Amino acid sequence: MRIGLVVDSACDLPLDYLEQHNVDVLPITVRIGEAVLADRRNEQATLEFLHAHVAERGHEAQTTPYTVQQIQDLFLSRLVIDYDYVFCMTITKTRSPIFDNAQQASFAILSDYKAARSAAGNNTPFALRVVDSQNLFAAQGIGAVEAVRLREAGEGAPKIRARLEHLALHTQGYMVPPDLYYLRNRARTKGDRSVSFISAALGSALDIKPVLHCNRGETAPVAKIKGFEPAVEKLFEHAAQRVEAGELLTPTMCLSYGGELEDMRKLPGYERLRHACANNNIELFESVMSLTGMVNVGKGAVVVGFAAEGQKFHG
Incomplete structure:
Protein backbone atom coordinates (compact mmCIF):
# COMPACT_ATOMS: atom_id res chain seq x y z
CA MET A 1 0.00 0.00 0.00
CA ARG A 2 1.32 3.44 -0.97
CA ILE A 3 0.87 5.71 2.05
CA GLY A 4 1.01 9.49 1.63
CA LEU A 5 1.63 12.07 4.34
CA VAL A 6 0.42 15.69 4.36
CA VAL A 7 1.00 18.48 6.90
CA ASP A 8 0.12 22.17 6.91
CA SER A 9 2.82 24.82 6.79
CA ALA A 10 2.47 25.64 10.50
CA CYS A 11 4.15 22.26 11.20
CA ASP A 12 7.70 23.23 12.14
CA LEU A 13 10.00 20.70 10.51
CA PRO A 14 12.91 21.48 8.17
CA LEU A 15 11.88 21.72 4.52
CA ASP A 16 14.70 19.41 3.42
CA TYR A 17 13.37 16.72 5.78
CA LEU A 18 9.84 17.08 4.40
CA GLU A 19 11.11 16.92 0.82
CA GLN A 20 13.43 13.99 1.48
CA HIS A 21 10.56 11.96 2.94
CA ASN A 22 7.92 13.07 0.42
CA VAL A 23 5.70 14.86 2.93
CA ASP A 24 3.33 17.25 1.15
CA VAL A 25 2.62 20.69 2.62
CA LEU A 26 -0.69 22.56 2.62
CA PRO A 27 0.46 26.20 2.39
CA ILE A 28 -1.02 29.04 4.41
CA THR A 29 -1.07 32.47 2.77
CA VAL A 30 0.13 35.41 4.87
CA ARG A 31 -0.77 39.00 3.92
CA ILE A 32 0.61 42.11 5.64
CA GLY A 33 -0.67 45.21 3.88
CA GLU A 34 0.16 44.73 0.19
CA ALA A 35 2.84 42.09 0.83
CA VAL A 36 1.72 38.49 0.31
CA LEU A 37 3.61 35.24 0.78
CA ALA A 38 2.42 31.66 0.47
CA ASP A 39 4.05 29.97 3.47
CA ARG A 40 5.53 26.74 2.09
CA ARG A 41 8.19 26.14 4.80
CA ASN A 42 10.89 27.96 2.80
CA GLU A 43 13.11 29.24 5.61
CA GLN A 44 14.97 31.81 3.51
CA ALA A 45 11.77 33.34 2.18
CA THR A 46 10.34 33.35 5.70
CA LEU A 47 13.36 35.17 7.14
CA GLU A 48 13.36 37.74 4.35
CA PHE A 49 9.66 38.42 4.92
CA LEU A 50 10.24 38.52 8.66
CA HIS A 51 12.98 41.14 8.44
CA ALA A 52 10.92 43.25 6.05
CA HIS A 53 7.49 43.14 7.65
CA VAL A 54 6.73 40.97 10.64
CA ALA A 55 8.64 42.86 13.32
CA GLU A 56 6.76 46.06 12.58
CA ARG A 57 3.28 45.02 11.48
CA GLY A 58 3.02 41.28 11.97
CA HIS A 59 0.14 41.54 14.41
CA GLU A 60 -1.95 43.03 11.55
CA ALA A 61 -1.34 40.01 9.30
CA GLN A 62 -4.14 38.06 7.68
CA THR A 63 -3.52 34.32 7.42
CA THR A 64 -5.55 32.25 4.98
CA PRO A 65 -5.31 28.44 5.05
CA TYR A 66 -6.15 26.22 2.10
CA THR A 67 -9.87 26.25 1.48
CA VAL A 68 -12.07 23.17 1.23
CA GLN A 69 -11.99 23.48 -2.57
CA GLN A 70 -8.19 23.87 -2.73
CA ILE A 71 -7.67 20.78 -0.58
CA GLN A 72 -10.14 18.86 -2.70
CA ASP A 73 -8.39 19.93 -5.90
CA LEU A 74 -4.94 18.95 -4.58
CA PHE A 75 -6.10 15.46 -3.68
CA LEU A 76 -8.11 14.78 -6.83
CA SER A 77 -5.43 16.11 -9.17
CA ARG A 78 -2.51 14.20 -7.65
CA LEU A 79 -2.67 12.57 -4.24
CA VAL A 80 -5.46 10.08 -5.02
CA ILE A 81 -3.33 8.94 -7.96
CA ASP A 82 0.03 8.82 -6.20
CA TYR A 83 -1.19 7.07 -3.03
CA ASP A 84 -3.70 4.52 -1.78
CA TYR A 85 -4.06 5.96 1.72
CA VAL A 86 -3.21 9.49 2.89
CA PHE A 87 -2.82 10.87 6.40
CA CYS A 88 -3.45 14.63 6.54
CA MET A 89 -2.06 15.96 9.85
CA THR A 90 -3.11 19.46 10.88
CA ILE A 91 -2.54 22.14 13.49
CA THR A 92 -4.99 21.93 16.40
CA LYS A 93 -8.53 22.71 15.30
CA THR A 94 -8.93 24.99 18.34
CA ARG A 95 -6.56 27.51 16.69
CA SER A 96 -7.18 27.12 12.96
CA PRO A 97 -9.91 26.07 10.49
CA ILE A 98 -7.49 23.82 8.55
CA PHE A 99 -8.67 20.61 10.23
CA ASP A 100 -12.33 21.41 9.58
CA ASN A 101 -11.57 22.39 5.96
CA ALA A 102 -9.67 19.14 5.37
CA GLN A 103 -12.36 17.09 7.07
CA GLN A 104 -15.07 18.68 4.95
CA ALA A 105 -12.98 18.22 1.78
CA SER A 106 -12.43 14.56 2.62
CA PHE A 107 -16.12 13.75 2.06
CA ALA A 108 -16.01 15.02 -1.53
CA ILE A 109 -12.60 13.43 -2.15
CA LEU A 110 -13.77 10.00 -1.02
CA SER A 111 -16.89 10.41 -3.14
CA ASP A 112 -15.14 11.58 -6.32
CA TYR A 113 -11.72 9.87 -6.40
CA LYS A 114 -12.66 6.87 -8.58
CA ALA A 115 -12.63 8.71 -11.90
CA ALA A 116 -9.15 10.14 -11.33
CA ARG A 117 -7.72 6.78 -10.24
CA SER A 118 -9.42 4.94 -13.05
CA ALA A 119 -8.00 7.37 -15.62
CA ALA A 120 -4.55 6.56 -14.19
CA GLY A 121 -5.21 2.84 -14.62
CA ASN A 122 -5.95 2.13 -10.96
CA ASN A 123 -9.30 0.74 -9.88
CA THR A 124 -8.43 -0.07 -6.26
CA PRO A 125 -9.98 1.86 -3.33
CA PHE A 126 -8.49 5.05 -1.90
CA ALA A 127 -8.70 6.08 1.77
CA LEU A 128 -7.98 9.31 3.62
CA ARG A 129 -7.66 10.14 7.32
CA VAL A 130 -7.53 13.70 8.67
CA VAL A 131 -5.69 13.78 12.01
CA ASP A 132 -5.90 16.71 14.43
CA SER A 133 -2.43 16.98 16.01
CA GLN A 134 -4.10 18.88 18.88
CA ASN A 135 -0.95 20.98 19.05
CA LEU A 136 1.04 23.80 17.46
CA PHE A 137 4.23 24.54 15.52
CA ALA A 138 7.24 22.42 16.61
CA ALA A 139 4.96 20.09 18.57
CA GLN A 140 3.08 19.26 15.34
CA GLY A 141 6.31 17.75 14.04
CA ILE A 142 6.24 14.88 16.55
CA GLY A 143 3.40 13.00 14.86
CA ALA A 144 4.68 13.74 11.37
CA VAL A 145 8.14 12.31 12.13
CA GLU A 146 6.57 9.24 13.71
CA ALA A 147 4.36 8.73 10.64
CA VAL A 148 7.45 8.88 8.42
CA ARG A 149 9.27 6.39 10.65
CA LEU A 150 6.37 3.91 10.69
CA ARG A 151 5.81 4.19 6.94
CA GLU A 152 9.48 3.52 6.25
CA ALA A 153 9.35 0.53 8.62
CA GLY A 154 6.61 -0.93 6.42
CA GLU A 155 3.76 -0.54 8.91
CA GLY A 156 0.22 -0.48 7.57
CA ALA A 157 -2.34 2.30 7.73
CA PRO A 158 -4.29 0.93 10.75
CA LYS A 159 -1.19 0.90 12.97
CA ILE A 160 -0.10 4.36 11.80
CA ARG A 161 -3.58 5.74 12.42
CA ALA A 162 -3.76 4.33 15.95
CA ARG A 163 -0.27 5.59 16.76
CA LEU A 164 -0.95 9.13 15.51
CA GLU A 165 -4.18 9.38 17.47
CA HIS A 166 -2.43 8.15 20.63
CA LEU A 167 0.47 10.58 20.20
CA ALA A 168 -1.90 13.51 19.68
CA LEU A 169 -3.16 12.97 23.22
CA HIS A 170 0.34 12.94 24.71
CA THR A 171 2.24 15.53 22.67
CA GLN A 172 3.48 18.37 24.85
CA GLY A 173 4.07 21.74 23.19
CA TYR A 174 5.78 24.58 25.08
CA MET A 175 6.47 28.15 24.01
CA VAL A 176 8.21 31.20 25.46
CA PRO A 177 7.03 34.38 23.67
CA PRO A 178 9.43 37.34 23.99
CA ASP A 179 6.85 40.13 23.63
CA LEU A 180 3.53 40.02 25.47
CA TYR A 181 2.42 43.32 23.91
CA TYR A 182 2.78 41.74 20.46
CA LEU A 183 0.87 38.66 21.61
CA ARG A 184 -1.90 40.86 22.99
CA ASN A 185 -2.14 42.99 19.84
CA ARG A 186 -2.22 39.90 17.65
CA ALA A 187 -4.89 38.31 19.81
CA ARG A 188 -6.99 41.47 19.56
CA THR A 189 -6.66 41.49 15.77
CA LYS A 190 -8.05 37.94 15.71
CA GLY A 191 -10.75 38.68 18.26
CA ASP A 192 -9.04 36.53 20.92
CA ARG A 193 -9.18 38.10 24.40
CA SER A 194 -6.94 35.55 26.10
CA VAL A 195 -4.10 38.05 26.67
CA SER A 196 -5.45 41.08 28.50
CA PHE A 197 -3.91 44.53 28.37
CA ILE A 198 -3.24 44.52 32.10
CA SER A 199 -1.40 41.20 32.05
CA ALA A 200 0.58 42.28 28.99
CA ALA A 201 1.52 45.63 30.54
CA LEU A 202 2.38 44.09 33.90
CA GLY A 203 4.41 41.32 32.30
CA SER A 204 6.33 43.76 30.11
CA ALA A 205 6.96 46.21 32.95
CA LEU A 206 8.35 43.49 35.21
CA ASP A 207 9.98 41.54 32.34
CA ILE A 208 7.92 38.49 33.28
CA LYS A 209 7.71 35.86 30.55
CA PRO A 210 5.16 33.05 30.56
CA VAL A 211 5.95 29.49 29.58
CA LEU A 212 2.87 28.47 27.61
CA HIS A 213 1.86 24.83 27.33
CA CYS A 214 -0.37 23.19 24.72
CA ASN A 215 -1.87 19.70 24.98
CA ARG A 216 -5.09 18.30 23.52
CA GLY A 217 -5.83 21.65 21.90
CA GLU A 218 -5.79 23.63 25.16
CA THR A 219 -3.18 26.35 25.78
CA ALA A 220 -2.35 27.83 29.18
CA PRO A 221 0.64 29.24 31.08
CA VAL A 222 2.46 26.74 33.32
CA ALA A 223 5.06 29.17 34.66
CA LYS A 224 5.91 32.87 34.80
CA ILE A 225 9.63 33.61 34.93
CA LYS A 226 11.51 36.91 35.11
CA GLY A 227 13.46 37.44 31.89
CA PHE A 228 13.24 35.84 28.46
CA GLY A 269 20.15 25.68 28.25
CA TYR A 270 20.34 24.81 24.55
CA GLU A 271 23.63 22.89 24.80
CA ARG A 272 22.38 20.82 27.70
CA LEU A 273 19.28 19.83 25.74
CA ARG A 274 21.32 19.03 22.64
CA HIS A 275 23.69 16.81 24.63
CA ALA A 276 20.81 15.10 26.44
CA CYS A 277 19.23 14.20 23.09
CA ALA A 278 22.54 12.98 21.61
CA ASN A 279 23.33 10.86 24.68
CA ASN A 280 19.89 9.23 24.72
CA ASN A 281 19.42 8.55 20.99
CA ILE A 282 16.76 11.22 20.61
CA GLU A 283 16.72 12.86 17.18
CA LEU A 284 16.70 16.63 17.50
CA PHE A 285 14.91 18.60 14.78
CA GLU A 286 15.48 22.36 14.58
CA SER A 287 13.66 24.69 12.22
CA VAL A 288 12.87 28.32 11.65
CA MET A 289 9.30 28.85 12.82
CA SER A 290 6.78 29.07 10.01
CA LEU A 291 5.80 32.55 8.94
CA THR A 292 2.28 31.63 10.03
CA GLY A 293 3.57 30.91 13.51
CA MET A 294 5.68 34.05 13.72
CA VAL A 295 2.90 36.45 12.78
CA ASN A 296 0.74 34.85 15.47
CA VAL A 297 3.22 34.73 18.37
CA GLY A 298 5.94 37.22 17.43
CA LYS A 299 9.54 37.31 16.32
CA GLY A 300 11.98 35.47 18.58
CA ALA A 301 9.55 32.98 20.16
CA VAL A 302 10.97 29.59 21.18
CA VAL A 303 8.88 26.41 20.84
CA VAL A 304 9.70 22.91 22.12
CA GLY A 305 7.70 19.79 21.30
CA PHE A 306 7.93 16.16 22.40
CA ALA A 307 5.64 13.27 23.31
CA ALA A 308 5.39 12.16 26.95
CA GLU A 309 2.68 11.46 29.47
CA GLY A 310 1.81 14.45 31.67
CA GLN A 311 3.34 17.89 31.35
CA LYS A 312 5.23 17.99 34.73
CA PHE A 313 6.60 21.51 34.21
CA HIS A 314 7.42 23.34 37.42
CA GLY A 315 8.32 27.01 37.13
Whole structure:
Protein backbone atom coordinates (compact mmCIF):
# COMPACT_ATOMS: atom_id res chain seq x y z
CA MET A 1 0.00 0.00 0.00
CA ARG A 2 1.32 3.44 -0.97
CA ILE A 3 0.87 5.71 2.05
CA GLY A 4 1.01 9.49 1.63
CA LEU A 5 1.63 12.07 4.34
CA VAL A 6 0.42 15.69 4.36
CA VAL A 7 1.00 18.48 6.90
CA ASP A 8 0.12 22.17 6.91
CA SER A 9 2.82 24.82 6.79
CA ALA A 10 2.47 25.64 10.50
CA CYS A 11 4.15 22.26 11.20
CA ASP A 12 7.70 23.23 12.14
CA LEU A 13 10.00 20.70 10.51
CA PRO A 14 12.91 21.48 8.17
CA LEU A 15 11.88 21.72 4.52
CA ASP A 16 14.70 19.41 3.42
CA TYR A 17 13.37 16.72 5.78
CA LEU A 18 9.84 17.08 4.40
CA GLU A 19 11.11 16.92 0.82
CA GLN A 20 13.43 13.99 1.48
CA HIS A 21 10.56 11.96 2.94
CA ASN A 22 7.92 13.07 0.42
CA VAL A 23 5.70 14.86 2.93
CA ASP A 24 3.33 17.25 1.15
CA VAL A 25 2.62 20.69 2.62
CA LEU A 26 -0.69 22.56 2.62
CA PRO A 27 0.46 26.20 2.39
CA ILE A 28 -1.02 29.04 4.41
CA THR A 29 -1.07 32.47 2.77
CA VAL A 30 0.13 35.41 4.87
CA ARG A 31 -0.77 39.00 3.92
CA ILE A 32 0.61 42.11 5.64
CA GLY A 33 -0.67 45.21 3.88
CA GLU A 34 0.16 44.73 0.19
CA ALA A 35 2.84 42.09 0.83
CA VAL A 36 1.72 38.49 0.31
CA LEU A 37 3.61 35.24 0.78
CA ALA A 38 2.42 31.66 0.47
CA ASP A 39 4.05 29.97 3.47
CA ARG A 40 5.53 26.74 2.09
CA ARG A 41 8.19 26.14 4.80
CA ASN A 42 10.89 27.96 2.80
CA GLU A 43 13.11 29.24 5.61
CA GLN A 44 14.97 31.81 3.51
CA ALA A 45 11.77 33.34 2.18
CA THR A 46 10.34 33.35 5.70
CA LEU A 47 13.36 35.17 7.14
CA GLU A 48 13.36 37.74 4.35
CA PHE A 49 9.66 38.42 4.92
CA LEU A 50 10.24 38.52 8.66
CA HIS A 51 12.98 41.14 8.44
CA ALA A 52 10.92 43.25 6.05
CA HIS A 53 7.49 43.14 7.65
CA VAL A 54 6.73 40.97 10.64
CA ALA A 55 8.64 42.86 13.32
CA GLU A 56 6.76 46.06 12.58
CA ARG A 57 3.28 45.02 11.48
CA GLY A 58 3.02 41.28 11.97
CA HIS A 59 0.14 41.54 14.41
CA GLU A 60 -1.95 43.03 11.55
CA ALA A 61 -1.34 40.01 9.30
CA GLN A 62 -4.14 38.06 7.68
CA THR A 63 -3.52 34.32 7.42
CA THR A 64 -5.55 32.25 4.98
CA PRO A 65 -5.31 28.44 5.05
CA TYR A 66 -6.15 26.22 2.10
CA THR A 67 -9.87 26.25 1.48
CA VAL A 68 -12.07 23.17 1.23
CA GLN A 69 -11.99 23.48 -2.57
CA GLN A 70 -8.19 23.87 -2.73
CA ILE A 71 -7.67 20.78 -0.58
CA GLN A 72 -10.14 18.86 -2.70
CA ASP A 73 -8.39 19.93 -5.90
CA LEU A 74 -4.94 18.95 -4.58
CA PHE A 75 -6.10 15.46 -3.68
CA LEU A 76 -8.11 14.78 -6.83
CA SER A 77 -5.43 16.11 -9.17
CA ARG A 78 -2.51 14.20 -7.65
CA LEU A 79 -2.67 12.57 -4.24
CA VAL A 80 -5.46 10.08 -5.02
CA ILE A 81 -3.33 8.94 -7.96
CA ASP A 82 0.03 8.82 -6.20
CA TYR A 83 -1.19 7.07 -3.03
CA ASP A 84 -3.70 4.52 -1.78
CA TYR A 85 -4.06 5.96 1.72
CA VAL A 86 -3.21 9.49 2.89
CA PHE A 87 -2.82 10.87 6.40
CA CYS A 88 -3.45 14.63 6.54
CA MET A 89 -2.06 15.96 9.85
CA THR A 90 -3.11 19.46 10.88
CA ILE A 91 -2.54 22.14 13.49
CA THR A 92 -4.99 21.93 16.40
CA LYS A 93 -8.53 22.71 15.30
CA THR A 94 -8.93 24.99 18.34
CA ARG A 95 -6.56 27.51 16.69
CA SER A 96 -7.18 27.12 12.96
CA PRO A 97 -9.91 26.07 10.49
CA ILE A 98 -7.49 23.82 8.55
CA PHE A 99 -8.67 20.61 10.23
CA ASP A 100 -12.33 21.41 9.58
CA ASN A 101 -11.57 22.39 5.96
CA ALA A 102 -9.67 19.14 5.37
CA GLN A 103 -12.36 17.09 7.07
CA GLN A 104 -15.07 18.68 4.95
CA ALA A 105 -12.98 18.22 1.78
CA SER A 106 -12.43 14.56 2.62
CA PHE A 107 -16.12 13.75 2.06
CA ALA A 108 -16.01 15.02 -1.53
CA ILE A 109 -12.60 13.43 -2.15
CA LEU A 110 -13.77 10.00 -1.02
CA SER A 111 -16.89 10.41 -3.14
CA ASP A 112 -15.14 11.58 -6.32
CA TYR A 113 -11.72 9.87 -6.40
CA LYS A 114 -12.66 6.87 -8.58
CA ALA A 115 -12.63 8.71 -11.90
CA ALA A 116 -9.15 10.14 -11.33
CA ARG A 117 -7.72 6.78 -10.24
CA SER A 118 -9.42 4.94 -13.05
CA ALA A 119 -8.00 7.37 -15.62
CA ALA A 120 -4.55 6.56 -14.19
CA GLY A 121 -5.21 2.84 -14.62
CA ASN A 122 -5.95 2.13 -10.96
CA ASN A 123 -9.30 0.74 -9.88
CA THR A 124 -8.43 -0.07 -6.26
CA PRO A 125 -9.98 1.86 -3.33
CA PHE A 126 -8.49 5.05 -1.90
CA ALA A 127 -8.70 6.08 1.77
CA LEU A 128 -7.98 9.31 3.62
CA ARG A 129 -7.66 10.14 7.32
CA VAL A 130 -7.53 13.70 8.67
CA VAL A 131 -5.69 13.78 12.01
CA ASP A 132 -5.90 16.71 14.43
CA SER A 133 -2.43 16.98 16.01
CA GLN A 134 -4.10 18.88 18.88
CA ASN A 135 -0.95 20.98 19.05
CA LEU A 136 1.04 23.80 17.46
CA PHE A 137 4.23 24.54 15.52
CA ALA A 138 7.24 22.42 16.61
CA ALA A 139 4.96 20.09 18.57
CA GLN A 140 3.08 19.26 15.34
CA GLY A 141 6.31 17.75 14.04
CA ILE A 142 6.24 14.88 16.55
CA GLY A 143 3.40 13.00 14.86
CA ALA A 144 4.68 13.74 11.37
CA VAL A 145 8.14 12.31 12.13
CA GLU A 146 6.57 9.24 13.71
CA ALA A 147 4.36 8.73 10.64
CA VAL A 148 7.45 8.88 8.42
CA ARG A 149 9.27 6.39 10.65
CA LEU A 150 6.37 3.91 10.69
CA ARG A 151 5.81 4.19 6.94
CA GLU A 152 9.48 3.52 6.25
CA ALA A 153 9.35 0.53 8.62
CA GLY A 154 6.61 -0.93 6.42
CA GLU A 155 3.76 -0.54 8.91
CA GLY A 156 0.22 -0.48 7.57
CA ALA A 157 -2.34 2.30 7.73
CA PRO A 158 -4.29 0.93 10.75
CA LYS A 159 -1.19 0.90 12.97
CA ILE A 160 -0.10 4.36 11.80
CA ARG A 161 -3.58 5.74 12.42
CA ALA A 162 -3.76 4.33 15.95
CA ARG A 163 -0.27 5.59 16.76
CA LEU A 164 -0.95 9.13 15.51
CA GLU A 165 -4.18 9.38 17.47
CA HIS A 166 -2.43 8.15 20.63
CA LEU A 167 0.47 10.58 20.20
CA ALA A 168 -1.90 13.51 19.68
CA LEU A 169 -3.16 12.97 23.22
CA HIS A 170 0.34 12.94 24.71
CA THR A 171 2.24 15.53 22.67
CA GLN A 172 3.48 18.37 24.85
CA GLY A 173 4.07 21.74 23.19
CA TYR A 174 5.78 24.58 25.08
CA MET A 175 6.47 28.15 24.01
CA VAL A 176 8.21 31.20 25.46
CA PRO A 177 7.03 34.38 23.67
CA PRO A 178 9.43 37.34 23.99
CA ASP A 179 6.85 40.13 23.63
CA LEU A 180 3.53 40.02 25.47
CA TYR A 181 2.42 43.32 23.91
CA TYR A 182 2.78 41.74 20.46
CA LEU A 183 0.87 38.66 21.61
CA ARG A 184 -1.90 40.86 22.99
CA ASN A 185 -2.14 42.99 19.84
CA ARG A 186 -2.22 39.90 17.65
CA ALA A 187 -4.89 38.31 19.81
CA ARG A 188 -6.99 41.47 19.56
CA THR A 189 -6.66 41.49 15.77
CA LYS A 190 -8.05 37.94 15.71
CA GLY A 191 -10.75 38.68 18.26
CA ASP A 192 -9.04 36.53 20.92
CA ARG A 193 -9.18 38.10 24.40
CA SER A 194 -6.94 35.55 26.10
CA VAL A 195 -4.10 38.05 26.67
CA SER A 196 -5.45 41.08 28.50
CA PHE A 197 -3.91 44.53 28.37
CA ILE A 198 -3.24 44.52 32.10
CA SER A 199 -1.40 41.20 32.05
CA ALA A 200 0.58 42.28 28.99
CA ALA A 201 1.52 45.63 30.54
CA LEU A 202 2.38 44.09 33.90
CA GLY A 203 4.41 41.32 32.30
CA SER A 204 6.33 43.76 30.11
CA ALA A 205 6.96 46.21 32.95
CA LEU A 206 8.35 43.49 35.21
CA ASP A 207 9.98 41.54 32.34
CA ILE A 208 7.92 38.49 33.28
CA LYS A 209 7.71 35.86 30.55
CA PRO A 210 5.16 33.05 30.56
CA VAL A 211 5.95 29.49 29.58
CA LEU A 212 2.87 28.47 27.61
CA HIS A 213 1.86 24.83 27.33
CA CYS A 214 -0.37 23.19 24.72
CA ASN A 215 -1.87 19.70 24.98
CA ARG A 216 -5.09 18.30 23.52
CA GLY A 217 -5.83 21.65 21.90
CA GLU A 218 -5.79 23.63 25.16
CA THR A 219 -3.18 26.35 25.78
CA ALA A 220 -2.35 27.83 29.18
CA PRO A 221 0.64 29.24 31.08
CA VAL A 222 2.46 26.74 33.32
CA ALA A 223 5.06 29.17 34.66
CA LYS A 224 5.91 32.87 34.80
CA ILE A 225 9.63 33.61 34.93
CA LYS A 226 11.51 36.91 35.11
CA GLY A 227 13.46 37.44 31.89
CA PHE A 228 13.24 35.84 28.46
CA GLU A 229 16.54 33.94 28.61
CA PRO A 230 15.91 32.48 32.09
CA ALA A 231 12.46 31.33 30.89
CA VAL A 232 13.95 29.65 27.82
CA GLU A 233 16.70 28.07 29.93
CA LYS A 234 14.07 26.65 32.29
CA LEU A 235 12.14 25.24 29.34
CA PHE A 236 15.23 23.65 27.76
CA GLU A 237 16.19 22.16 31.13
CA HIS A 238 12.70 20.71 31.55
CA ALA A 239 12.89 19.06 28.11
CA ALA A 240 16.40 17.73 28.86
CA GLN A 241 15.23 16.25 32.17
CA ARG A 242 12.39 14.40 30.48
CA VAL A 243 14.81 13.03 27.90
CA GLU A 244 17.28 11.94 30.58
CA ALA A 245 14.50 10.28 32.59
CA GLY A 246 13.60 8.15 29.56
CA GLU A 247 10.05 9.50 29.49
CA LEU A 248 9.66 10.31 25.79
CA LEU A 249 7.19 8.17 23.85
CA THR A 250 9.04 8.70 20.56
CA PRO A 251 12.77 9.23 19.88
CA THR A 252 12.07 12.77 18.70
CA MET A 253 12.50 16.32 20.02
CA CYS A 254 11.41 19.29 17.90
CA LEU A 255 12.50 22.91 18.35
CA SER A 256 11.48 25.97 16.38
CA TYR A 257 12.51 29.59 16.65
CA GLY A 258 11.13 32.84 15.29
CA GLY A 259 14.40 33.94 13.71
CA GLU A 260 17.86 32.70 12.75
CA LEU A 261 18.63 29.31 14.26
CA GLU A 262 22.12 30.39 15.27
CA ASP A 263 20.51 32.86 17.66
CA MET A 264 18.44 30.09 19.25
CA ARG A 265 21.55 27.93 19.68
CA LYS A 266 23.18 30.67 21.73
CA LEU A 267 20.37 30.70 24.29
CA PRO A 268 21.13 29.31 27.76
CA GLY A 269 20.15 25.68 28.25
CA TYR A 270 20.34 24.81 24.55
CA GLU A 271 23.63 22.89 24.80
CA ARG A 272 22.38 20.82 27.70
CA LEU A 273 19.28 19.83 25.74
CA ARG A 274 21.32 19.03 22.64
CA HIS A 275 23.69 16.81 24.63
CA ALA A 276 20.81 15.10 26.44
CA CYS A 277 19.23 14.20 23.09
CA ALA A 278 22.54 12.98 21.61
CA ASN A 279 23.33 10.86 24.68
CA ASN A 280 19.89 9.23 24.72
CA ASN A 281 19.42 8.55 20.99
CA ILE A 282 16.76 11.22 20.61
CA GLU A 283 16.72 12.86 17.18
CA LEU A 284 16.70 16.63 17.50
CA PHE A 285 14.91 18.60 14.78
CA GLU A 286 15.48 22.36 14.58
CA SER A 287 13.66 24.69 12.22
CA VAL A 288 12.87 28.32 11.65
CA MET A 289 9.30 28.85 12.82
CA SER A 290 6.78 29.07 10.01
CA LEU A 291 5.80 32.55 8.94
CA THR A 292 2.28 31.63 10.03
CA GLY A 293 3.57 30.91 13.51
CA MET A 294 5.68 34.05 13.72
CA VAL A 295 2.90 36.45 12.78
CA ASN A 296 0.74 34.85 15.47
CA VAL A 297 3.22 34.73 18.37
CA GLY A 298 5.94 37.22 17.43
CA LYS A 299 9.54 37.31 16.32
CA GLY A 300 11.98 35.47 18.58
CA ALA A 301 9.55 32.98 20.16
CA VAL A 302 10.97 29.59 21.18
CA VAL A 303 8.88 26.41 20.84
CA VAL A 304 9.70 22.91 22.12
CA GLY A 305 7.70 19.79 21.30
CA PHE A 306 7.93 16.16 22.40
CA ALA A 307 5.64 13.27 23.31
CA ALA A 308 5.39 12.16 26.95
CA GLU A 309 2.68 11.46 29.47
CA GLY A 310 1.81 14.45 31.67
CA GLN A 311 3.34 17.89 31.35
CA LYS A 312 5.23 17.99 34.73
CA PHE A 313 6.60 21.51 34.21
CA HIS A 314 7.42 23.34 37.42
CA GLY A 315 8.32 27.01 37.13
